[in-house]
Structure formats: structure tokens, C-alpha cells
Amino acid sequence: MRAISLFPAVVLCAALSAGAMLLGARDVQAQQAGGSAAPDPHAAPAGGLSQSDIARMLPATDMGAGAARAGNTHQASMSDSPATPFDAASIPANPLAPNADAIGAKSCVACHAQENVQASHTLHVASFRAGAANTGPQAACESCHGPGSGHAKDPTAPGLIIAFTHDAKTSPQVQAGVCLSCHAGGARQHWIGSIHQNRGLSCTDCHNPMARLSPEGVLAKSSINEVCATCHQDIRAKFNRRSHMPLPEGQMACTDCHNPHGSITRPLLKTDTVNETCYTCHAEKRGPFLFEHAPVRQNCLNCHDVHGSNQQTLLVAPIPMLCQQCHTMTRHPNDLQSAANLGTGPFPDERLMGRGCLSCHANIHGSNNPSGPKFHK
Amino acid sequence: MLAQKGNRTTPKALALGLLAGLFGMQCAMAGDTSGTMRVGDMQYGNGLDLRGWTPMLHPADPDGMSWLHPGMLRTPTGVLYPYPPRVDAGKPLGSGDWTYSGLLEFGYLHVGGERNAEYFRQYDDWKSGAVLGLFALDFHNHRTGQYVELRGSRLSGDDQFYRLLAGRYGSYRVEGFYRDMPHTVSTNAYPIWNGVGSTDLTLPAPLVAGASTPAQVAAASAAAPRRSIGLTRTRAGLGYEGVLYRDWIGSASITNEKRSGTRLWGGSMFFNFPFPDNGGVLETVRPIDFRTTDVNLSLRNVGKVWHFLATYNGSFFRNHKDHLNFESPFALYNVAGTPQVADIKDGQFSLEPDNDYHNVRLDLSRELKWNGQFSVSGAWGTMRQNDALLAPTTCTGVGGIFIAPPVDYTFQCANWNTTDALSRKNANARIDTGLIDARVTFHPTPAFGWHAGLRWYREDDKTRYLAYNPLTGQYGYISENGSQGSVVPGETGIFDPNNPLYRSYMVTVRNNPFGYTDTLFELGGDWQFGRKSSLGVTYTFDHNWPKYRERRRVDDQRIKFDWVSRGVFGGATVRLSWEYAKRDGDRYNYDPYVQFFSESLPGFVEPVNGIAAHTVADMRKYDLSDRTESKARAIITYPWGESATLSATFYGNRDQYDALIGRQNTRTTGATLQWDWQPTPATTVNAYLGAESSRLGIANVNDADGPDNGKALGTPGQTDPNLGGPLYPFANQWWELDRESNRNGGFSLSHDFGRVRADLRYDYNGSFGHVGYSYATIGALANRVPAAVAAAATGFPDNKYRTNTLDLGLNFAVNRSVGVRVFGRYQTGAFSDWHYAGFDNTLSYDHRLYTDKGGQLHYSVSLVGVMLNLKL
Structure with missing residues (x-):
């Protein structure tokens, strides 16, 4: 087998870089939408109800449906008071409901009252709440679930709202895209191409931002180790062997060594090599x-x-x-x-x-x- | 504001200048911390509460998560989300926007039975007495998003944590913590020395260093008190993460760790097994007195198109006890039978040197068309230490053996017990690392994607050390503090080109600066079939250049198939993977180490019978040998009705090594099965089973070193490295097979009756191991007399490790703010390991002295506690 020396490796790396730059030089954002057509806020709904019908039937909203946000779904801050970067959070497009429009949290809460109770006390949604306190109308729910007019009109039809649970019509890629629209970079910089992404995991397989089930990290279970053991049951069992690191005793978490959001190593280690991870402790x-x-x-x-x-x-x-x-x-x-x-x-x-x-x-x-x-x- | 999603880089942003334009504009989430980038301190809990906040999970909200559907929803994979705890809206703090909520749980814990059972307290400092179960106090400002959260728990002074988090959502976060984590290594140790935990182990009277009989040592060992060996990690840290300027987010943290305690260690005064009533093999105790300071800095910018991340990690390790001196009680005699002129009775270890570590890394990613992304990472790291070296020996007087003029194998300790005997006084050791990692991913259609990656990593050991004594002009060192050369003539560790007695000795004269360069190329594609199934294929070519190893090139090719399907069997998610790998490389050189031995120096004279083969030529070290590997895994998650989930894992690995001698194969097969049921918010049930079997096979060959197994060593035949030759005859081949079987299972039940909640849990873990061996002839055995051969035929006894743990808890709600928790645990355990066979009777065997008897063969222990739970 022929060896790859450093020089060709660097050349190949540089070629990849150059190619990637060239490919990305053109309209990136349009492609990011996954080829889906941009929603036309003025398009008539496919069903019998018009946007005005929906607006009339739904509870009074804090955002207004239809035309109020037709030009810009991202409300700007309305004061200079302290607020969080969650102010005017963006509303993701739903490829399965391209014509839907934002309707505001009040409309959502009219039906999803219990969800509102729980979600409002998670760090995640509380952040939106804090933003809303100073900056006026907010999308809140729709910042993650996409514009809700289609769903409000036909609540049982799957796909009209971006959903994150089992049997959701929304694909894991779209689900992850919603989360990454704010949570990209940092610890998730290498999510794309990671083993968890390739195995079709969605963010909500491990996280549940709708309830406070964990002290931090809006996890889907009450601790990091329980989340990981959902799939990695054999690894959890190994930690009960004679010699082990103190995970079963609650002193460590899988994420002490691994970054489940992706890394540059195959086992999702946080450092460059196995040994560097071990040397940390x-x-x-x-x-x-x-x-x-x-x-x-x-x-x-x-x-x-x-x-x-x-x-x-x-x-x-x-x-x-x-x-x-x-x-x-x-x-x-x-x-x-x-x-x-x-x-x-x-x-x-x-x-x-x-x-x-x-x-x-x-x-x-x-x-x-x-x-x-x-x-x- | 920051968020401008839906627009590309805005004109306004462009106006901000090149930098801002480069990175685009996107909401910066400083509250979205870098926690998963930092190693360690992600979990705060203890044996009393593994999660670190369990009391706050109850009671579950009887209304569940929604009015619109019964039960709980499931994750995309199909696992039920747990019922959320009932919301605590908090109490107003003054007249402002702040609210607070909290919980205080404290009480008394009683430990009964074998409370010092090693495996019961391996990482738990269980003690009878008052404990702080949990202290939690949260302050929130729902208008501004500011928060302060305090958590704390204390089992003992060595098992506790306290943590403060404060910040403002999306803006900044400050973290401070203090924690103690215990690690018990043994509770069954009987060290005879004075000064355990220090750098000097001295013998108690009436033992005399170098002049005590085995009987005296055995008596001292039998009288030694039982001690625990272990250490405590005390960690404290401060961290900040926040928006620095616009979309630039920075983080900084510093962590200081102190490790203090003891660990079991060795003590070598040369072999005992070939020389009855001679040599000395000691299990000593070393001190642990470490301090490590870690500094982590990061700066990132997350734009719509570009993601930038720069990190610096620095780690500074300090060992406050850099050596261990120990007195050996045993007398040494030379095997030449001449009067013993040496008085070697002490040993010494260098303990780990201080070291500094720096790593700088840059990660840059760019979003591309076709749902693509390009990422490149570059890192440079260095680890260095320059500790002062110890002298080659601590002996005084004369070492070695005097036979008769001119056969004088003695050495003057004064020429070696000083750092003047070294070619340099400090280690000056350094390893540099470099990394480049580039990846590109495209998903041009929802149905197809591909990715490619290239990783290059180098580890370069720059340490160069020559073992040369300028005082004597000799090369080498003093083996085992002088003991080896004082038992066997000439085996001092010295090479001297000017002395006929020492000019043919093969000794290490240089350090081996191992290192490697690794290049990994990966190419893969994935296809989506319909909405619910996907196939992924990835090819990986890993090319490794080890330095100063048996191979200069090792290639590992791997292909992996992934299949994910949702909606199987009416809703199950199935994840299958299979991979096959083949490793080979260039010619295997069984002895690449010539340059590090005295045979490479001028003046080396080959022995009359030639240099004995370094090792058998047919041996293949398992990290370098040709290998085929296959792995398969299936993870199945089945939503069972509305309120249950059944999940299972099946997995197996097969490795076949192309080695006549060395590791030959490994095999692992296992399965797990788990059932989770949560019919109502008040009830949760879980049951699980798991089984795994594994095996590891090796082959080896005993060299013909005795009259009863070939006697090639010391003859011209000793130069033949081949299997089947005179030094490594087929007759001396042997094989060993390590088999393990692991079983685990358990169930848990939790039900809330209203005023009372009951928790019941049972866990079983059982591991059984058996090491079997076979051999071509008795020439393979270490001992070949009839009694040894007969005993060998019995085989090793089985090893086992088994625990049964039953937990029961009752929680009484006195009123909305006060509760009482009564709980108990009963655990039994069984352990056996033939390494410790016989140690319960004695720790002293001729000139061998052990300290640790190993884990308790059987134990049972109980915990009973009562806690008062106050809602603040």
C-alpha cells in the first residue's frame, strides 16, 4: 500500500479548502434552505380558511397573524432596556408548511396551556420570556416550531408545525437545523458529519427544552449519564464492573470526556487524542x-x-x-x-x-x- | 439587535468592517456555554444522589406535559420523555422581579455491616453521621433573565460538592465550584513500613534493613494494622463565559486540583523466584501529593456562514513528592558464592515529574452551498518537563560482586550516588504535537449526501538522553539501585568499553523518543430511502508512521455501513452498523532498538556466543500487527403501547491478529434488553438485563533458558530469533485464553401514593473470568519440576466480582413545604482474584512481601438514613 506523505496530505487539505471556498462563494443562504421554496406570505392558504379567518378564530395574539409580519418576521427590539439576545429570535421556515405564517405565542398557548406552564420554567423558554419582557411582541413558540398558522388551522395534520418528537413529519435534519440556527458553533462546531448526526439523531433525542427534567442542559432525562445510557446500555453496564471511573457514583458524566455534539475524533473526544483526554485528570x-x-x-x-x-x-x-x-x-x-x-x-x-x-x-x-x-x- | 436570521450578511453588518463581514451576523448565545468543550466537572453528585438534584424531581406534575394528549411524548427515536416535575414558580424576593426557590435536605446516615468493604466505598465516603443531602437555592429574574443558582451536598469532608452558577441568559455566565471526590484503592492493606504517605518508608523495629529474615518480616506483616489506601481529589474552579463584543463570545476558566493520599506501589530489589532466600520484591505504598492547575480560554464567533473558535488549554502539574525511598528488610547474596561485599538495602523510585502543557487550537467552519460545510482545525501542543534528575543510585560503600582478581564486578557507590554521575542534571524532556483536520460535507439533495475528511497528527518526542557517567567514563545505569548487580555478577547495568568485564554487556544507553505521525483519510456517502430509512457508507484509510518501533508504516483500511430505519415493527427505530477493517504495513522488524543499547556504541565487543536474540522474531505487537477486524451493532428502540418502551442492543466484535506469537484474537458478544413503563405521572417502572462474553487469546514461547527446556541461552544458539530455533523451540510454546462472562440485571419501581412515595430498586452485577492455558510441553512452564507440573495442571481458579444491591425509599409529605425521607440500602458482594490467592493467610512469601490482600471475598453492608426535606 502506498504511503501518504505529509506533503500530499497538505496539498489535498489545501485543495479541499480551496474547493470548499469556491463552492461556498455563491448564494449560500439560499441553499441552506434545503431547496425549499421561500414562503410567500401573501399566498392564499390551500384550505378553505383565509389568514383573516384564522386570525379571527384564534385568541388575540401578541404578534398578529398574517400581514403584520409579512415583510419581516423578526421584530426588532423596541427599547434599549436590558434584554437578552433571544429578543426577536428568528422563526425557522418549515419546509412542510411553506406558506404558514407566524401567529404569536398567545395563540399557541390557547391550546398548549400545560406545555406553556412547563416550558416557561425551563431555562430555554424562560430566556425567550425574558427577552419578551422588554422588547414587545415575540414569536416565542414559533422560534423553534416555525410559523403556526397552518397548524392552527388544521391542528391534527402532521407536518404543519415543526415537531421534534416521534413520528414527527419533520426530518431530523430540519429539527437539528432549527436548534443550530442559534446553537451553531462552539461545542457544536463539528456536529455536521459527527457519528450522532450520521446515525440520524435529533437534538431532542437527548434534549427536551419543553420541561425542566435536568438541572442544566435541558436534557431529555434527569442526568447526562441517563441520557447517554438510553442508547449505550452496554457501556453503562461496563461501568458497574470491578474497576471503573466514578460514573455510577454520580461523580462523573460521559460528557466529561466525550462531546456528543461532535468532535474531530471518531470517539467524540473533547481533545485531540485519547491520551490528551486522559491526561486532563x-x-x-x-x-x-x-x-x-x-x-x-x-x-x-x-x-x-x-x-x-x-x-x-x-x-x-x-x-x-x-x-x-x-x-x-x-x-x-x-x-x-x-x-x-x-x-x-x-x-x-x-x-x-x-x-x-x-x-x-x-x-x-x-x-x-x-x-x-x-x-x- | 443580534438576530437577523433570514437575511444574509446584512449591509449594516458589512459596514462594520471586514471582520464583522467575514463572520456574518447571527444571534450569539453566550448562555449556551462551552461546557461540552471542557474536560471534567460536568456532573455534580454523589452516592446518595447520583444526579445531584433528585429531590427536586418530585413530585411529578399530575397534569403531565399536555392537555391535548395522554401520557408523554417520545423522542424522535421513540423513547418516552419522563413526566416533568411539578413546577415551582418560586416566591417573590422583595418587590422586584426576582423570585427564589430552594430546597434543603439533611439528616442522618447509619452504615452497618462491613462498612469498609472496598467495592462498597470505592468512590463513596460512606460514614455514619449527619449528612447534607442537598442544598439548592435558585434566584431568577424573569424580566431580565438573570439568575443565581446554588447547589451543595455533603456526605463527608472527602465527599462533597458546592457549586454556584450565575449569569444572564444569552449574555454571560459565571461559575464557581468546590468539590471533594474520594477514591478508595484498598481497605485491606497491611503495610509494614513507618512513614506511609511520605517519601521515606522505614522499617519498624525489630526489622533491620538488609538484615532481616523472612520469618521476622512475616511476623511484622502479620502484626501490621489494617489500613485504607486511597486518595481524595479536591477541585475548585472559576469560570466565565460571555459576550465580549457583538458576536464575539469569550470564555475563561481556571481549575485547581489537589490530589492527596496514597496508592499501592512496587519495590524491586531483584528477583526472588529464581533465587530462594535472595532478592526482594516488595509491595510498597507511595504518596500522592499532586496539584494540577488548568487554564482554559476560548474565543468564538458564530456567524451565519462562518464559525470560528479559538481555544487555549494550559495544564500545569506539580508533584510535591518527587521520589519514594524505601528500606528493604531482606539480605542479598551473590550467586557466585563469594563473600558479599555489597550492602544494598534501600530502594528508590523517581515519582512523576512536574510538567507543563499548552495547546492552542483554531477551528474554522464555513457553510457551503448544497447544504454543505467545510471545517478545518489546526492545533499545536507541547508538553514539557525539566525536573532535576535523581542520582542513579542511593547506595553507599560498594556495590556489585567481587569474585577474584581480575574478576571484580564491584562499583563504588560514590561514583554513582551523585548527580555528577549524569550526563546532564535535568530531564529536559519535551513532546510537541501538531494537528490539521479538514472536512467537507455536502448534502445536495435530501436523499443524498457525501463527506470527506483528512486528518494529520504528529507527536514528536524531542527528548534525548545519553546514559553516560562522566565520573567513570562508563555508560548505562545502576539496575534496581544496585541489587541486581550485587546478586548476579556483571548485571549492574553498566557498559564499559575499556573494561573487558563490561564491554560485552547489553544495557540501555539512550532513551527511546517514541512518536508517530498519523494521516487519516475518510470518504463517505449517505442515502435516504423514503422518509424513514437511510444508509451510510464510510471508507477510512488510516496511515501511521511510528518512530523507533517494529514497523515504520502501518495502514488500516476500514469500511463501515450504517443503516437507520424508523417505523420498523410499527414504530421502532433500528440502528444497525457493521464495519470491517484490515490492517497491514511494511516489514516487521522484531528488533528495532539496537541504537538505544550499548551494542551501538564504539568499543562494544560481541560476546563469545553472540548477542542473545532480543525477542522471538515471530512475535507481533498487537498495536502494529496485521489484523482483520469486524464489528456489528444493532440498537432497537420499540415504543410499546402508549406508556412503555422496549429497547435492546446487540453487539459483537471480532479481531484476528496475524501473529504466531503475541495477541492472536479477541472476541466480544453481548446483548442488553430494557423495559421502561410510565403508565401515570405517579408510577414509573424499569427493568433491564444484560449479558456479555468476551475472550482474548495470546501465544508466547518460553526461551530455552534451562537444562530442562533446551538450554540455548548462553550458547551460540541464543542468537537465533526464530520460532522453532534453539532459543525459541516449538516445544516451549504456550497459549493463554482469557474468557469473561458478565451478567447484569435489575428493576426499579417508583409510585406516588399521594402523601407517600415509595421507591424500590434492585441491581445485580456478576462477572466471571477464567484464564486458561495450554502448552506444547512442560518446557513452556516457569517451573518444570514434577510438583510444579502437577500443580499447573489444575489451572487457575475462576475470578469473580458480584454485587447485589437493594434500595428502598419512602418519602412522606408532611405538608407542602416539609417532607421526610426514609431510605435504606442493603448490598452484598463477592470477590475473588487469583492474584491474591493465599493472601488472607499471609502476605509474606520468602523474600516477597505484599501489602494489599485485595477486595473482601464476601461482604454485606447496609445503609439506613432519614432525611428532613424542607422547601425554602
Whole structure:
């Protein structure tokens, strides 16, 4: 197999960059709409009711339906009082209801009263509420669910409102697009192309901004670990093994190491490599040491199963078997240790008992001692 | 204002200048924190309350989430959302817009039974006494979006957390926290030394360093008091994140961690197994006295088209105890049978050096046409340390062995117990890393998308060290503080081109600056079939150049298929994946380390029988060997009726390594099944089962080092590295198979009767492990006398780790503001691990002394608590 050297790698990288720039030079925003036609606020509804009919039938709104927002669905701030950036939050287009129009939160709450009670006490919706306190009419519900006139007219017809739940007509991509319209970048900069995006997850598989089910993060369950275990049940089970990190004890979360929103590593790590993630809490292992141990420096996972193990210290195999996978050198490393060499056997052997190899090679993660090439010192 | 969605980069924004124009305008969400970018401190809880706010989840809102439909809605995948807790609107604070709400839960906890069971308190500092279950106090201003939230909980001084969050939605956030996290390593330790936890372990009377008999040591061990070994992490941090200017959001945090305590450690005074009543193998206790300060800075701009993120992570580790000295009780004798001139009785370890770490990273993404995105990331990092090096030995007087003139293998400790014996005084160690990651993704139609990525990463160890003693002109080091060379003639660790006695010794003379460069290319596509199904295919080519390893090039090609389907079986979501990978590379060089050994130096004289083969040529290290790998996984989520969810996972991995010697295969197969039922807001039920089996097979070969298994070592045949040769005969081959079986299951029930809520939970975890071995002939065994062969035939006993945990809780609502919680836990556990076989009887075996007896073989423990719950 032919090697890829650094130079071609850089060239390819640069080509990708240049191509991407050129492709993106033209009308990006139009394409972002996914090819859907821009809503025509003046278009007549397909059903028998007109916008004015809807406006008349619905409760008085704080926004006004139809023409009031026809030119600009984004109300500007109406005062210079303190307010949040949620003021005048945008209203996403609903590809399945391109002609719908915003109707305002009062109309929504007329039916969704209980949702309003719960949602108003989440950080997410409270943010909109705070914005509305100073800046007048707000879209609120429709900032996430899209313009609601179509849904208000035919509430049981699926797809007329952007929905985020099971059997919703709204695709996961559109759902995620709604959330990312405000939450793009930062920790979610690499959501596009991440394993969770590719597996068709929607933001609301893990989050529920409509109720306060978690202290932070508007999660879909009461803790981060419970959310992750919804799908990763086997990983949760591993954390109950003999040696594990303190997730079952409530001291850690999966997101201490992983960024479920995507990262530049395949396992969604927060740092550039496995080892850099480990070093964050185990900084003493970072070194560098005068004498390094190759598999240790290369990848902690060569010897440790970080999600749980039935061996000591998260090891992937019992000592000395773990070491004897590589250490076949002459003299003491390659002897077959047997039941004869246990503490209860006729020939107890330090290579098998207790910490086994580590009884002597204690500095196995690296030694900073001039006499430590074998990690004895 | 900030939000201008629906418009592209506005003329107004363009007028702001090139910078603003570059990044466009989009609502900046400073309240949307960078939490998931920072490693650590994402979860605050403890054994009493894993979530850290469970008391605030109750009671559930009897009205559920909607008037418009019964029960709860489901996630897009099909999992039911839990019923939300009843809303606490809070109480007004003064006459302004602020409200507050809070909760105080405190009470008494009693621990009974084997309260020091190792696996019961591994990360919980359970103690009988008063506890603070939860203190929560929230202040909100619903007009301005400002908030202050306090949380705290305390099981003990080593198991507690306090956290303050304050800010304004979408504008800024300030965070401060303090927490203590315990980690118990052993509760069954019997160290004999004085000074446990310090850098100097000294022997108690009547033991004398280097002059005590095994019987005396055994008596001291038997009389040693039981101790716990473990440490506490104490972390405190401050962080800020907020809008700096327009769409520019910055964050800064600093975290300080102190780790203090002890851990089990080693102590090597040379082998005991080949030399009865000689050598010394000690399980000691080392101090943990670490301080780590982390600094995290970020700056980001999220525009409509461009996303920019710059981060700096700095970490500064300080070890306040950089060494461990220990006294060894055992006397050493040289195997030459001459009078012992050396007096080696102490050992020493260098502990981890201080280190500094810096990492700067830039991420830039641009939205593209065809629903595309281009991202490029670049990072540079460096980790450095320059600690003062310790001397090669701490011995005094003479080390080594004197046989008869001119055969004098002694060395003067004074020439080695000083840092003047080093080629340099400080480590001057440094590893630099570089990263470039570029990805492009397009989704030109809803039915088709593709992506490509290229990642380049390099780790460059710049450390160069030559083990040269300017005082003697010799190379190498003093092995095991002088003990090895004082037992076996010449095995001091020294190479001396000018001394015939030392000019043929193979010793390490240079450090090996391992490193690698990795380039990964990925190309994939995904197709949508109808509204509910999709297929993804991804090809990955991972090309790795290890430095100073057995291979210079390792290529890993992988193809992965993903299938996601919704609406299967009337609504289930099924996620399937299968991947196949094949790894190969260039020629495998079984011994690439010549340049780091004395054989590479001028003056090295090859021994009469040649240099013994470094290792068997047919061995393949598993991180470099040819390998085929396949993985499959299925995750199924089935909405069962209106109020239940059934979910299952099936998974398996198969790895086959092309190695005659080394790791040969691994295999994992498992399944989980879970049922969740929430018929009403008052009732939730959960049951789960899981099973996993795994195996790992290796092969090895014993070298012919004795008259009863070939005796090639020390003969001209020792230069032959091949399997089947005189040094590694087929007759000495052996195989080992580690098999594990894991089972877990449990159920939970919670029901709210109105004034009383009952919680019941049971969990079972059982793991069984068996290491089996086979061998071509008894030549493979470490001991080949009849008694050893007979004992070997019995095989290792099974290992097991099993826990049963039953939790019961009753919550009484006295009135709307006062409640009482009574709860109990009963846990039993069983543990066995042949590493500790016999340790319950003695920790002393000839010249071996152990400290840890391992986890308790059986234990049962109970927790009973009563808590008063006050709503503030």
C-alpha cells in the first residue's frame, strides 16, 4: 500500500479548502434552505380558511397573524432596556408548511396551556420570556416550531408545525437545523458529519427544552449519564464492573470526556487524542518521561478499558497476560505462569502474585529516573 | 439587535468592517456555554444522589406535559420523555422581579455491616453521621433573565460538592465550584513500613534493613494494622463565559486540583523466584501529593456562514513528592558464592515529574452551498518537563560482586550516588504535537449526501538522553539501585568499553523518543430511502508512521455501513452498523532498538556466543500487527403501547491478529434488553438485563533458558530469533485464553401514593473470568519440576466480582413545604482474584512481601438514613 506523505496530505487539505471556498462563494443562504421554496406570505392558504379567518378564530395574539409580519418576521427590539439576545429570535421556515405564517405565542398557548406552564420554567423558554419582557411582541413558540398558522388551522395534520418528537413529519435534519440556527458553533462546531448526526439523531433525542427534567442542559432525562445510557446500555453496564471511573457514583458524566455534539475524533473526544483526554485528570501521566513505554505513550487504550474492567485499574487483561502479549523477550518475561505460581501454589512467583509485573516495573507509565529504562525506578 | 436570521450578511453588518463581514451576523448565545468543550466537572453528585438534584424531581406534575394528549411524548427515536416535575414558580424576593426557590435536605446516615468493604466505598465516603443531602437555592429574574443558582451536598469532608452558577441568559455566565471526590484503592492493606504517605518508608523495629529474615518480616506483616489506601481529589474552579463584543463570545476558566493520599506501589530489589532466600520484591505504598492547575480560554464567533473558535488549554502539574525511598528488610547474596561485599538495602523510585502543557487550537467552519460545510482545525501542543534528575543510585560503600582478581564486578557507590554521575542534571524532556483536520460535507439533495475528511497528527518526542557517567567514563545505569548487580555478577547495568568485564554487556544507553505521525483519510456517502430509512457508507484509510518501533508504516483500511430505519415493527427505530477493517504495513522488524543499547556504541565487543536474540522474531505487537477486524451493532428502540418502551442492543466484535506469537484474537458478544413503563405521572417502572462474553487469546514461547527446556541461552544458539530455533523451540510454546462472562440485571419501581412515595430498586452485577492455558510441553512452564507440573495442571481458579444491591425509599409529605425521607440500602458482594490467592493467610512469601490482600471475598453492608426535606 502506498504511503501518504505529509506533503500530499497538505496539498489535498489545501485543495479541499480551496474547493470548499469556491463552492461556498455563491448564494449560500439560499441553499441552506434545503431547496425549499421561500414562503410567500401573501399566498392564499390551500384550505378553505383565509389568514383573516384564522386570525379571527384564534385568541388575540401578541404578534398578529398574517400581514403584520409579512415583510419581516423578526421584530426588532423596541427599547434599549436590558434584554437578552433571544429578543426577536428568528422563526425557522418549515419546509412542510411553506406558506404558514407566524401567529404569536398567545395563540399557541390557547391550546398548549400545560406545555406553556412547563416550558416557561425551563431555562430555554424562560430566556425567550425574558427577552419578551422588554422588547414587545415575540414569536416565542414559533422560534423553534416555525410559523403556526397552518397548524392552527388544521391542528391534527402532521407536518404543519415543526415537531421534534416521534413520528414527527419533520426530518431530523430540519429539527437539528432549527436548534443550530442559534446553537451553531462552539461545542457544536463539528456536529455536521459527527457519528450522532450520521446515525440520524435529533437534538431532542437527548434534549427536551419543553420541561425542566435536568438541572442544566435541558436534557431529555434527569442526568447526562441517563441520557447517554438510553442508547449505550452496554457501556453503562461496563461501568458497574470491578474497576471503573466514578460514573455510577454520580461523580462523573460521559460528557466529561466525550462531546456528543461532535468532535474531530471518531470517539467524540473533547481533545485531540485519547491520551490528551486522559491526561486532563491524570496529569501526572503526561510526562514526558526520560524513559517512555511505547504503548503507554501511543494510546492509553492499549492497556486500559476506560469504561470498566474486571481487572485492577481498568486493565484489559489480567497481569502478567497483559504484558506477555508483547514481552516475549528472553529470560524472565516469557515463562508461562501457572497455578503452581500462585500464592497458594508450591512455587509462588512474584511475576503472577499481587501486582505481578508491576511489583518491580512500578513506573510502567514512564520513569524519570536515570536508572529507570526498565521502569524499576 | 443580534438576530437577523433570514437575511444574509446584512449591509449594516458589512459596514462594520471586514471582520464583522467575514463572520456574518447571527444571534450569539453566550448562555449556551462551552461546557461540552471542557474536560471534567460536568456532573455534580454523589452516592446518595447520583444526579445531584433528585429531590427536586418530585413530585411529578399530575397534569403531565399536555392537555391535548395522554401520557408523554417520545423522542424522535421513540423513547418516552419522563413526566416533568411539578413546577415551582418560586416566591417573590422583595418587590422586584426576582423570585427564589430552594430546597434543603439533611439528616442522618447509619452504615452497618462491613462498612469498609472496598467495592462498597470505592468512590463513596460512606460514614455514619449527619449528612447534607442537598442544598439548592435558585434566584431568577424573569424580566431580565438573570439568575443565581446554588447547589451543595455533603456526605463527608472527602465527599462533597458546592457549586454556584450565575449569569444572564444569552449574555454571560459565571461559575464557581468546590468539590471533594474520594477514591478508595484498598481497605485491606497491611503495610509494614513507618512513614506511609511520605517519601521515606522505614522499617519498624525489630526489622533491620538488609538484615532481616523472612520469618521476622512475616511476623511484622502479620502484626501490621489494617489500613485504607486511597486518595481524595479536591477541585475548585472559576469560570466565565460571555459576550465580549457583538458576536464575539469569550470564555475563561481556571481549575485547581489537589490530589492527596496514597496508592499501592512496587519495590524491586531483584528477583526472588529464581533465587530462594535472595532478592526482594516488595509491595510498597507511595504518596500522592499532586496539584494540577488548568487554564482554559476560548474565543468564538458564530456567524451565519462562518464559525470560528479559538481555544487555549494550559495544564500545569506539580508533584510535591518527587521520589519514594524505601528500606528493604531482606539480605542479598551473590550467586557466585563469594563473600558479599555489597550492602544494598534501600530502594528508590523517581515519582512523576512536574510538567507543563499548552495547546492552542483554531477551528474554522464555513457553510457551503448544497447544504454543505467545510471545517478545518489546526492545533499545536507541547508538553514539557525539566525536573532535576535523581542520582542513579542511593547506595553507599560498594556495590556489585567481587569474585577474584581480575574478576571484580564491584562499583563504588560514590561514583554513582551523585548527580555528577549524569550526563546532564535535568530531564529536559519535551513532546510537541501538531494537528490539521479538514472536512467537507455536502448534502445536495435530501436523499443524498457525501463527506470527506483528512486528518494529520504528529507527536514528536524531542527528548534525548545519553546514559553516560562522566565520573567513570562508563555508560548505562545502576539496575534496581544496585541489587541486581550485587546478586548476579556483571548485571549492574553498566557498559564499559575499556573494561573487558563490561564491554560485552547489553544495557540501555539512550532513551527511546517514541512518536508517530498519523494521516487519516475518510470518504463517505449517505442515502435516504423514503422518509424513514437511510444508509451510510464510510471508507477510512488510516496511515501511521511510528518512530523507533517494529514497523515504520502501518495502514488500516476500514469500511463501515450504517443503516437507520424508523417505523420498523410499527414504530421502532433500528440502528444497525457493521464495519470491517484490515490492517497491514511494511516489514516487521522484531528488533528495532539496537541504537538505544550499548551494542551501538564504539568499543562494544560481541560476546563469545553472540548477542542473545532480543525477542522471538515471530512475535507481533498487537498495536502494529496485521489484523482483520469486524464489528456489528444493532440498537432497537420499540415504543410499546402508549406508556412503555422496549429497547435492546446487540453487539459483537471480532479481531484476528496475524501473529504466531503475541495477541492472536479477541472476541466480544453481548446483548442488553430494557423495559421502561410510565403508565401515570405517579408510577414509573424499569427493568433491564444484560449479558456479555468476551475472550482474548495470546501465544508466547518460553526461551530455552534451562537444562530442562533446551538450554540455548548462553550458547551460540541464543542468537537465533526464530520460532522453532534453539532459543525459541516449538516445544516451549504456550497459549493463554482469557474468557469473561458478565451478567447484569435489575428493576426499579417508583409510585406516588399521594402523601407517600415509595421507591424500590434492585441491581445485580456478576462477572466471571477464567484464564486458561495450554502448552506444547512442560518446557513452556516457569517451573518444570514434577510438583510444579502437577500443580499447573489444575489451572487457575475462576475470578469473580458480584454485587447485589437493594434500595428502598419512602418519602412522606408532611405538608407542602416539609417532607421526610426514609431510605435504606442493603448490598452484598463477592470477590475473588487469583492474584491474591493465599493472601488472607499471609502476605509474606520468602523474600516477597505484599501489602494489599485485595477486595473482601464476601461482604454485606447496609445503609439506613432519614432525611428532613424542607422547601425554602
